[in-house]
Amino acid sequence: MNDFTQQIQDIASRLLDNGQVDVFIAWHKGQQDFQVQPYFARSADEAQNIIFNDYSIHNLSNSLLKFRDSKEKIGIVVKGCDSRGIIRLLEDNQIQRERLYIVGICCPGMKDPLQAMRDELGFNHKPESTELAAKCNDCIQPNPVIYDELLGTEQSPRVQDRFARVKEIEAMSADERYQFFEETISRCIRCYACREVCVACDCRTCIFDEMRPQWVGRENNTTDNLMYHIVKASHMAGRCIECGECERVCPVNIPLMLLNQKVIKDVNELFGPYEAGMQYVEGQKPPFSMYEESDPDDFL
Template structure:
């Protein structure tokens, strides 16, 4: 029995027995590379559920739509999705007893955005679609939290030295680093796609939606762009689950995971060993979400 059939069987059982009020998975769109999030609320909906090579969207982010409600939710998670669930549990955004988690060991996904580019124009070709860039260096393809687990355990897919790009950046002088970030962030159109796709961006009111005071202007100047990315980066420290959705959905191809990986490396160095969302311990918080009176304060 393939993964899709197994997921449908579980979803049918949960909905029939009233164990969940809705079941979150994926459904197929009009084109072969379109697999999109889907919420099944009735047994009749289950036949639309699929799991294939384009089921790339991190479903844990969709749980934020239900944080103030009482429904019990079933959902399918890959490795990165499951780390997102842990982050939401740690932030108190949803309670564990509201979730029935079906884990799927992930062999890697293809990027529907890249497939769309390959499919467009005169030379339509989907056969050669590679793994999504974010999946090429996945350190956790297997779910870290689940009630049922499907599929065979997958090995990490890290290619070479994990923080090689970060170490190259660290070798630059301060002026060279500034010019590097000035160049890449000048492309930002502040569409906020990275924020919307990020499970760690779960504030009820984002600082950048505030108008009194208004923290950044409406224009896309380099100073406002840097303000946006610096504040967002500080919020990601110790909280990024390395799912890569922010970089994948960026329409101007800003290497956002380079910034996040620098933060991941430094948080692990200063507060670790630590990797965000790798295990769920009730009451646990990320390093920068807690403090102790004897914490080092030499920087003050």
């Protein structure tokens, strides 16, 4: 891990010094070792603050959206899942490839900062057995799919049974399922952290902010929350890159990836093998912007 830090610092200072990039996006240390934060270095001096450790879990590709209207050149460090986010943004024409210098890291799996905090403070009544963060346990793409420079050695996917949770819910009856979602989603406080952190959420005007017409109520009650999460999951269809950030940032522990993975599973089954953001082909369209005449329609 330490050699990654050194390598990233070297690359960042090199790029910032010779003007290849205007800003370099990586992580820096927060108050504690496990409180790593996203960091935007703008000079070679600042690049010395960059750090990469077990807790560099944040998906940085989302922060590229802040630069979509500028002309600045950007250097960015990505792990496997983050690099799929970059492809998502390229597919949506949110950023130009020429403006990016991508440093890929073959990700050995990250640890959960929250769990580390609980351990540190002694509040961990239920020490979880897993070493890695929940989102890293079922990783299908630890290696970057798009990069200019690659660090580390290629890792093998850690996936065991991606859709285990989905299958578990599917086995329940309709009323049981509704009750389950009512219970979990009624916890939602509508902080929209899951939307803000999402790399597939790149609309300039979000439907949930729109007042006229107001499609989804903004009240914090079970049905409006359920509406919010169903609409969000359907907007993620064919776009979710399974970085698991929404679930990680959720302050009330809603299993948000459950809905997303259900949609991923269905899109996979219905419209041929498809994983969002696996490779960038110019002009390629996501599954809901195209159609095949032979698509299934067994709903009749």
